[in-house]
Amino acid sequence: MHDFDTVITNGTVVDPEKKCVTVASLGIRDGKIAAVTRERLSARHVLDAAGKIVSPGFIDIHTHVEGKADCAGYMAAMGVTTVYNGNCGISPPGAMEDFFGRYEREGFLINQLEQAGHTSLREAVGLTDRYAPASQVQTAGMIALLEKAFDIGAWGLSFGLEYVPGSSAEEVLALARTAARYGKLVSIHTRTDGYRGLAALKEAIDITRLTGAAVNISHFVYQYGFGMAVQALAMLDDAQREGLDISVDSGVYTSFATSIGSAVFDDGCLQKWGCGYDSIVAATGKYRGKRLTDEEFHELRADAPDDTAIALIGKEHEIWEILERPGVMLSSDAGTMYEGAIPGHPQDAGTFPRFFRTMVREQNRLSLPEAVARCTSLPAGRLGLKNKGKIKEGADADIVVFDPDRIRDNAQLPCDGDTSARPDGIDYVLVGGELAADHGELKPVKPGKLLRGRGTLWNR
Numbered sequence: 001m002h003d004f005d006t007v008i009t010n011g012t013v014v015d016p017e018k019k020c021v022t023v024a025s026l027g028i029r030d031g032k033i034a035a036v037t038r039e040r041l042s043a044r045h046v047l048d049a050a051g052k053i054v055s056p057g058f059i060d061i062h063t064h065v066e067g068k069a070d071c072a073g074y075m076a077a078m079g080v081t082t083v084y085n086g087n088c089g090i091s092p093p094g095a096m097e098d099f100f101g102r103y104e105r106e107g108f109l110i111n112q113l114e115q116a117g118h119t120s121l122r123e124a125v126g127l128t129d130r131y132a133p134a135s136q137v138q139t140a141g142m143i144a145l146l147e148k149a150f151d152i153g154a155w156g157l158s159f160g161l162e163y164v165p166g167s168s169a170e171e172v173l174a175l176a177r178t179a180a181r182y183g184k185l186v187s188i189h190t191r192t193d194g195y196r197g198l199a200a201l202k203e204a205i206d207i208t209r210l211t212g213a214a215v216n217i218s219h220f221v222y223q224y225g226f227g228m229a230v231q232a233l234a235m236l237d238d239a240q241r242e243g244l245d246i247s248v249d250s251g252v253y254t255s256f257a258t259s260i261g262s263a264v265f266d267d268g269c270l271q272k273w274g275c276g277y278d279s280i281v282a283a284t285g286k287y288r289g290k291r292l293t294d295e296e297f298h299e300l301r302a303d304a305p306d307d308t309a310i311a312l313i314g315k316e317h318e319i320w321e322i323l324e325r326p327g328v329m330l331s332s333d334a335g336t337m338y339e340g341a342i343p344g345h346p347q348d349a350g351t352f353p354r355f356f357r358t359m360v361r362e363q364n365r366l367s368l369p370e371a372v373a374r375c376t377s378l379p380a381g382r383l384g385l386k387n388k389g390k391i392k393e394g395a396d397a398d399i400v401v402f403d404p405d406r407i408r409d410n411a412q413l414p415c416d417g418d419t420s421a422r423p424d425g426i427d428y429v430l431v432g433g434e435l436a437a438d439h440g441e442l443k444p445v446k447p448g449k450l451l452r453g454r455g456t457l458w459n460r
């Protein structure tokens with residue numbers, strides 16, 4: 001008879017809150033961390049972590065995994081144990097209650113949280129024209145649906161304003177006010193990027209100022225990494241100094257991925273970004289992996305609008321300047337790689353290892369505990385996840401064990417190589433105490449929970 005289900009021995013345990021490390025062993029029982037100690041522990045399963053970092057499982061605050069099993073596999077293989085889905089205005093597919101019920105019954109490889117998305121709410125009240133504002137009746141309908149989603153357990157509200165350019169200030173503020181009333185986080189993919197991005201950031205800051213909602217600005221580098229990251233960060237500083245409840249997540253690539261038929265690629269986008277058609281790479285569909293010509297770009301826009309395209313724009317140094325700022329959380333924007341859609345974007349398979357390789361090992365911009373905080377305790381705090389993002393007795397046993405000297409991404413852009421290559425240096429990933437990935441090899445388990453948001457962000 002053993003005291004524990006699993007023991008992780010002699011690892012270097014990171015405390016992201018105190019920003020320190022200690023060599024210790026962990027005892028795991030019933031999905032929880034039951035002991036953190038220097039004593040010898042016995043268990044049925046023993047994982048040796050000598051010389052390795054033992055970190056809380058990574059929490060990715062900006063994803064589009066939404067129950068896609070392949071996509072979850074890439075996430076688990078890079079250490080992600082919890083994803084915050086439903087971003088950029090897009091709710092989980094189908095009726096939310098059905099989606100929640102399904103993953104509660106069936107389980108999933110990793111933990112999922114879901115948001116209600118503004119664009120999906122528009123569609124649910126019959127508004128499919130992305131260039132049209134909602135009427136008063138439609139806005140009232142969206143508010144009723146949003147309240148219902150919160151009652152069911154949607155964790156927050158997301159906007160993808162760039163995808164619905166016609167959305168009015170009235171409808172956006174009315175929905176944000178509803179989220180504020182329920183004490184829910186509002187994630188905002190701002191209305192435009194490129195040189196007009198700063199005005200869009202002002203709009204997002206005004207949303208929290210006018211409604212009192214807690215706001216998180218999504219994938220900052222994809223919106224402002226065009227030479228304006230410094231100004232955007234200064235605006236953020238001012239907003240926080242003013243006392244506004246605003247935060248930011250950002251990724252480790254300059255090139256974003258989205259549907260080629262979306263408003264992001266409307267006329268004028270290349271002028272806005274200062275690039276040509278050959279800076280747009282097809283990530284799925286008949287031209288996947290290819291830099292597009294003028295003709296191919298317009299052909300896909302017309303005939304295959306749901307194909308994913310990657311825009312190779314932005315300035316690499318701004319990736320790291322954004323992530324260096326205190327409080328910025330790491331995010332992948334993953335959701336492009338699933339069955340039939342591969343290659344997709346390397347962010348799905350490479351974000352977290354690339355962050356540690358670059359920010360900690362190669363550029364020495366963040367200490368290891370600080371880097372761990374950006375993908376564990378900070379997002380856990382922002383999402384009100386009290387039992388995640390820490391290694392303490394009683395916390396959920398979502399854990400990643402990695403080698404700080406070897407952790408690296410191998411995924412590449414589709415025009416350069418294999419987008420889905422698994423990272424190196426990640427030994428073990430546990431979700432709720434169960435081994436989900438062992439040296440990159442996925443286990444056929446479903447320990448992940450669908451977490452319903454109850455109460456307010458601050459009082460769960």
Ligand SMILES: [Zn+2]
Nearest residue numbers: 088189218219
């Ligand atoms: Zn987005």
